[in-house]
Amino acid sequence: MKILIRNGRVVDPASGRDEAADVAVAAGRIVAIGNVPADFTPERTIEADGCVVAPGLVDLAARLKEPGPGALESELAAAAAGGVTSLVCPPDMDPPLDEPGLVDMLKFRARKLSRCRLFPLGALTQGLKGAEITEMIDLTEAGCVGFSQAESPMRDNLTLSRAMQYASTRGYTVWLRPQDASLSGGVAASGAVATRLGLSGVPVASETIALHTVIELVRQTSARVHFCRLSSAAGVDIVRRAKAEGLPVTADVSINSLHLTDIDIGYFNADMRLTPPLRQGKDRDALRAGLADGTIDALVSDHTPIGHDDKMLPFGEAVPGATGLELLLSLALKWGNESKLTLAQALARVTSEPVRVLGEALGSLGQSAGRLVEGGVADVCVFDPHAEWQVTPEVLHSRGKHTPFDAASSGTRMPGRVRHTLVAGTLAYSAAAQANVA
Amino acid sequence: MLARRNPQLNAHGELIHLLSIEGLPRAILTQILDTAGTFLSVNDRDVKKVPLLRGKSVFNLFFENSTRTRTTFEIAAKRLSADVINLDIAKSSASKGESLLDTIANLSAMHADMFVVRHSESGAPYLIARHCAPHVHVVNAGDGRHAHPTQGLLDMYTIRHYKKSFNELTVAIVGDIVHSRVARSDIHALTTLGVPEIRAVGPKTLVPGDLREMGVRVCHDMREGVKDADVIIMLRLQNERMSGAMLPSAGEYFKSYGLTEDLLALAEPDAIVMHPGPINRGVEIDSRVADGSHSVILPQVTFGIAVRMAVMSILAGNDA
Numbered sequence: 169m170k171i172l173i174r175n176g177r178v179v180d181p182a183s184g185r186d187e188a189a190d191v192a193v194a195a196g197r198i199v200a201i202g203n204v205p206a207d208f209t210p211e212r213t214i215e216a217d218g219c220v221v222a223p224g225l226v227d228l229a230a231r232l233k234e235p236g237p238g239a240l241e242s243e244l245a246a247a248a249a250g251g252v253t254s255l256v257c258p259p260d261m262d263p264p265l266d267e268p269g270l271v272d273m274l275k276f277r278a279r280k281l282s283r284c285r286l287f288p289l290g291a292l293t294q295g296l297k298g299a300e301i302t303e304m305i306d307l308t309e310a311g312c313v314g315f316s317q318a319e320s321p322m323r324d325n326l327t328l329s330r331a332m333q334y335a336s337t338r339g340y341t342v343w344l345r346p347q348d349a350s351l352s353g354g355v356a357a358s359g360a361v362a363t364r365l366g367l368s369g370v371p372v373a374s375e376t377i378a379l380h381t382v383i384e385l386v387r388q389t390s391a392r393v394h395f396c397r398l399s400s401a402a403g404v405d406i407v408r409r410a411k412a413e414g415l416p417v418t419a420d421v422s423i424n425s426l427h428l429t430d431i432d433i434g435y436f437n438a439d440m441r442l443t444p445p446l447r448q449g450k451d452r453d454a455l456r457a458g459l460a461d462g463t464i465d466a467l468v469s470d471h472t473p474i475g476h477d478d479k480m481l482p483f484g485e486a487v488p489g490a491t492g493l494e495l496l497l498s499l500a501l502k503w504g505n506e507s508k509l510t511l512a513q514a515l516a517r518v519t520s521e522p523v524r525v526l527g528e529a530l531g532s533l534g535q536s537a538g539r540l541v542e543g544g545v546a547d548v549c550v551f552d553p554h555a556e557w558q559v560t561p562e563v564l565h566s567r568g569k570h571t572p573f574d575a576a577s578s579g580t581r582m583p584g585r586v587r588h589t590l591v592a593g594t595l596a597y598s599a600a601a602q603a604n605v606a
Numbered sequence: 607m608l609a610r611r612n613p614q615l616n617a618h619g620e621l622i623h624l625l626s627i628e629g630l631p632r633a634i635l636t637q638i639l640d641t642a643g644t645f646l647s648v649n650d651r652d653v654k655k656v657p658l659l660r661g662k663s664v665f666n667l668f669f670e671n672s673t674r675t676r677t678t679f680e681i682a683a684k685r686l687s688a689d690v691i692n693l694d695i696a697k698s699s700a701s702k703g704e705s706l707l708d709t710i711a712n713l714s715a716m717h718a719d720m721f722v723v724r725h726s727e728s729g730a731p732y733l734i735a736r737h738c739a740p741h742v743h744v745v746n747a748g749d750g751r752h753a754h755p756t757q758g759l760l761d762m763y764t765i766r767h768y769k770k771s772f773n774e775l776t777v778a779i780v781g782d783i784v785h786s787r788v789a790r791s792d793i794h795a796l797t798t799l800g801v802p803e804i805r806a807v808g809p810k811t812l813v814p815g816d817l818r819e820m821g822v823r824v825c826h827d828m829r830e831g832v833k834d835a836d837v838i839i840m841l842r843l844q845n846e847r848m849s850g851a852m853l854p855s856a857g858e859y860f861k862s863y864g865l866t867e868d869l870l871a872l873a874e875p876d877a878i879v880m881h882p883g884p885i886n887r888g889v890e891i892d893s894r895v896a897d898g899s900h901s902v903i904l905p906q907v908t909f910g911i912a913v914r915m916a917v918m919s920i921l922a923g924n925d926a
Contacts, residue, residue, distance in 0.1 A: 360819035364628070366728040366752030366790060435613055436729030480707050480737075482727035484750070 169211050169594060170194045172204065173550060176216030180223060180540040181516035191221055193546040196593035201542055212595070214588055216550050222515050224253025224547035224589060226522040226538045228420050229396060230471035230493055232257050239567065240277055243473060243493070246566035247284035248597035250469075250494040251549035251586040254537055255284055256526070258343075258396075259291040260318035266291035266302045268310035275311045283596045285537075285547070287526070289316040289343055292331050298322040301331045304340055313529035314341040314394065319443065321349035329385050336391035341529065345396040346378035346403065347444070355484040357399070357445040361430040367484060370445050372400045379406045386415050394525055395419040397470060399444035401454030408463040418525045419463070421455050422470035423492055423499040428452070428572055438479045438486035439572050442470075459517055460507050466522040467503070469496040473568025491568030495559065497551060498582035499573075505583065511553070546593035555585035613735055620924040623735045623744040624917050626753040627794040635798055639763050641916035642909065648685060649911055658919045659688035662719040666692045668747070669706075669725040674883065675747055678907070679722045679756075682914035688720075706730065707737050714739045720918065721745070728752035743921040751785050756917055757882050758791025760910040762799060764902055765837055767909065768878050772799040778831050778873075779822075780807040780863060781841030781890055782852075784814055788882045789841060797821050807831030808863055811852040828863050835873040840865055840881045840891050848889070856889045866892045870900060878902045 173191040178201055180186075189202035192210070200208070230252070232243045247255055259265035265274070265288050278286035290312035294300045298321055307315070315335055322328040335342050351374035356362040358369030379395065383406065386393050398404055398421050407419045424442050429449050433440045440446060458464040472489025479486050496518060504514025523530065523538030530537060536544025557563070558575035559582060573580045589597040612629045616622045621634055648656055664683040666676050676692060683690045695709065704712075713721070720743045723731045728750030735744040748754040762772075769775060777796055783789040783806045796804050797820075806813050806822045818824055825831035832838055848856040865879065879891075879900045887893045896903060 358816070360816055363784075363814070363816050364790070364820060366750050366787060368751075436732045438733075477705060480705070480733070482706070482725065482730035482733055482749075484727045484729070 170209065171212045171214065171590065171593065171595070172208065172210035173214045173216050173221050173548065176219050176221035176550060178221045178540060179512050179515060181512040182520035182539040183541070184512060185540070186512055191540070191548070193548070193590065193593045196546055198540060198542055198544055198546045201540060214550060218554065219550050219552050219587055220511065221540070222549045222551065223519040223538050223540050224549045224591065225251050225496055225518045227252045227255040227469050227471070227493065227496055227518070228466050228522045228525060229422070229468035230255040230257055231473070231489070232261070233473045233567070241281060242565060242567045243471070244278060244281050244283035244286070245597075246491075246493045246564065248589045248591070249565045249586060251497045251551060251589050252469075252493055253284055253547035253549065253589060253591045253596070254287060255493070256287045256289060256313060258316050258318045259289050260296060260320070264291045264296045265289070265312070266294050266296070268303070268306045271307060271310035271312055282591060282594060284591060287311070287313040289314050291315070292317045292342060293322070293327070296320040299327060301334055304335060305338060308338070308340060313526055314343050316343035316396070319345065325381060325385070328382070329389060332385055332389045332391035332393070336389050339392065339528065341392045341394050341527070343394045343396055344382055345444070346375045346382060346398070348374045348377045351377070355441065355445070356433060357430050357447040359430060359448050361433060365433065365436065372402050372447070375400050375403045375444070376406060379403055383410045383415065383417065386410070386417060390416070392416040397422050397425065397444055397468065398455060398458070398464060399425050399447050399451065401451045404454045404458040404463055408458065411463065418465045420466040420468045420522075420525070421459055421464050422468055423495055424470060424490060424572055425452065425455055426459065426467065426503055427499060432572060433483070436483040437577060438481060438483050439490060439570050439574060439577065441483055441486045441488045442490060442572075443488040456503060456507060459503070460509060465525050467496070467500050467517040469493050471566070471568070473566050474570050476569065479570045489568075490571045491564060491566045492571065493566060494564055495571065495573055495582065497549070497586060498557070498584045501553065501584040502582070546590050548590040549586060550588040551584050551586045553584050556581050556583055557585050558582065613732060616924060616926055621920055622924050622926050623731070624755050624921065625731050625735060625744065625746045627755045627758050627791050627798065628753070630798065632798050632800075635759070635762065635795060638759055638913065638916050638920060639766060641920060642763050642912040645912040645915040646909070648915070649908065654685050655687055656685065657687045659683065659686035659922055662688045662922060663717060664688045664690050664720045664722060664918065665713055665718045666690065666722045667695055667713070667724070668693065669695045669723070669730070670748070672724055672748065675724060678910050679747060679914055682911050683918060685911070686915055686918055688918070706733065710734050710738050714742060718742055720921065722747050724748045726750055740926040745917060745921065748787055751787055751790070753791050754787040755791050756910070756914050757788050758795040759917065760906060760913040761792050761839065761880060761882075762795045763909045763913050764880060764906050765878070767905070768902060769836060772796070772801045775801050775836045776803040776805070776834055777801055777837040777839065778805040778807055778835040779839045779841065780828070780831060780865065782812045782843055782847055783808060783817060783841065784812050785844070785847070786841050790820070792839060793820050793822055805831050805835070809853070812847075828869060829872060832865070832869050833872045836877055838865060838870070838873060838877060838879050840879065842882065842884065843886055843890050860889055864888070864890055864892060865895050867894055867898070870895055880906055883907070
């Protein structure tokens with residue numbers, strides 16, 4: 169289908185382009201940005217007056233709660249509604265993504281829905297048990313973009329070292345959430361709030377010990393490692409030094425850790441029960457600074473749909489996680505505004521930078537995903553940067569309705585609202601109330 | 607984030623649930639202690655009953671077993687003429703897979719007026735208070751490591767009874783503070799009532815440094831901890847902590863932190879020794895101290911009934 173996106177403000181973080189221009193899309197690709205040929209005859213015109221035309225968002229951490237009837241449908245619809253056109257899902261499904269057949273099936277079903285591109289991470293070890301490595305070559309051929317242990321621990325450092333060696337043979341990236349298993353049993357971050365509320369704590373050392381261990385193994389194996397969801401100031405420092413040393417490491421942070429602290433737990437609000445746990449103000453500040461200066465490469469939704477019953481429990485028994493796909497854009501903009509960054513700088517953390525993290529795993533798509541380039545794929549997010557909204561269960565497409573940013577408990581005003589999302593040149597989402605789709 | 611209203615108070619600032627001492631104004635604590643004083647005499651009468659809760663149903667919901675605490679609440683409610691229903695949920699619905707909130711909804715439908723809740727998870731009474739019918743009052747009878755507000759209040763009653771004023775006291779709390787809901791409630795109450803020096807005494811595994819942020823002085827040496835103290839609150843060392851990674855043995859703990867007559871001699875001559883019970887003789891406290899002239903452990907139990915009567919009667923008089 170030929171689509172013309174007219175009169176928008178085109179912001180492409182990778183090139184620094186930020187100007188008013190029309191964007192022409194045909195056969196799944198962007199054919200022109202500005203200077204649209206006079207003979208271009210769109211079948212559909214999107215009026216983007218007052219809107220930003222940006223690359224579709226790339227989310228490096230979103231869980232889909234597969235399997236489950238309709239789960240993939242609802243969560244990919246949530247992605248499209250959030251302007252997310254590519255997402256990476258961790259392998260901790262049931263069963264874990266440790267066989268090529270499972271990956272084939274998942275990719276096939278996602279493609280049929282054509283709402284969002286889905287890039288699974290393969291399990292690093294069979295059954296995520298941390299003992300025997302998976303068939304990484306076959307899994308990569310099936311479509312995995314890296315290998316992850318999700319939340320499960322490795323049996324020991326020898327196994328971790330071997331897994332990293334094997335992955336690095338082929339240049340695969342190992343995705344690890346830095347946590348020491350024996351120190352991670354708590355339900356809140358260690359500190360004054362956990363002490364006061366009588367909640368068991370997860371010390372910062374859980375993150376720093378794991379980071380030090382993995383970084384030492386990166387030195388030994390030269391494996392490329394992506395650290396998932398940093399939570400502490402000390403963790404940011406360690407990653408900053410590893411990067412300065414020239415080690416092949418990257419990192420991300422969740423929207424929750426970027427905006428909240430353990431004080432937000434308030435009177436045991438189970439929506440604040442998250443993994444990694446919310447830490448203190450100085451940690452949040454360091455995460456925000458780290459994301460701004462590039463120590464942290466990407467901002468992720470850490471989308472985890474949790475059923476209502478699993479949150480209506482005492483804090484420590486509630487299942488950790490929060491819905492996030494539909495909040496990612498707004499919380500990136502909010503951070504950008506508060507940090508006095510340009511729109512392009514803020515958007516880079518959810519578009520071009522995560523694509524850089526994925527690197528060669530994206531194949532030829534890596535040339536244009538997360539960017540707006542003529543001849544590149546037409547994955548586009550059109551949003552109104554001046555619109556404000558509030559998160560309520562009713563407005564979310566995801567089956568996960570619980571989030572710390574719920575208007576009823578937080579009152580947070582979310583800047584920026586997605587109007588249209590294009591994936592491979594087809595309209596994956598259009599805001600219902602929008603009348604200006606010709 | 608929005609500053610949400612303290613869920614224990616109604617729009618007029620009156621107590622509608624007792625979930626934690628933290629965040630309660632001094633006036634409410636004083637009101638409870640004063641009211642408890644009026645109930646002490648009831649306990650000495652031949653007919654130990656007043657009709658304040660006549661026709662009301664008090665449900666004791668013990669998701670974690672505690673015969674002693676449950677009994678004191680039961681006695682308090684009965685002396686207020688309430689109907690008391692004891693539910694040992696640890697053994698019934700929870701084991702059948704019923705969720706906490708389903709249990710609460712069912713009991714609310716039986717026209718409960720008050721829930722007295724003991725639960726192993728910190729914060730569970732907050733969840734119940736948020737989701738029960740508006741006319742139901744919730745009393746926290748101990749949640750995880752978080753709070754045991756009626757114990758904290760009865761400790762304050764005891765201190766006030768013997769020391770008259772809080773303003774010049776040194777109070778030492780000794781033992782497993784990190785896992786103790788009693789210690790947390792005592793610390794909040796003592797702070798609110800204006801005690802100038804609160805010491806938390808024990809090894810670093812049981813008394814971590816971040817307790818300082820609760821306004822206490824952390825002491826790892828027992829002699830330093832009890833020196834010149836007016837009040838010494840000894841905490842029970844749970845059996846499961848007596849050996850393992852927290853402590854090597856009950857014997858070594860007693861040698862370092864057990865309260866003996868020699869140590870007690872370092873405190874003020876009129877110091878009182880308290881303990882929430884049940885005591886481990888020879889583990890946290892020497893028998894001669896537990897049974898000695900400074901010990902007020904048994905009066906604490908008596909005051910506990912009056913304090914729980916006070917809490918229930920005040921709650922019953924306030925509407926959400």
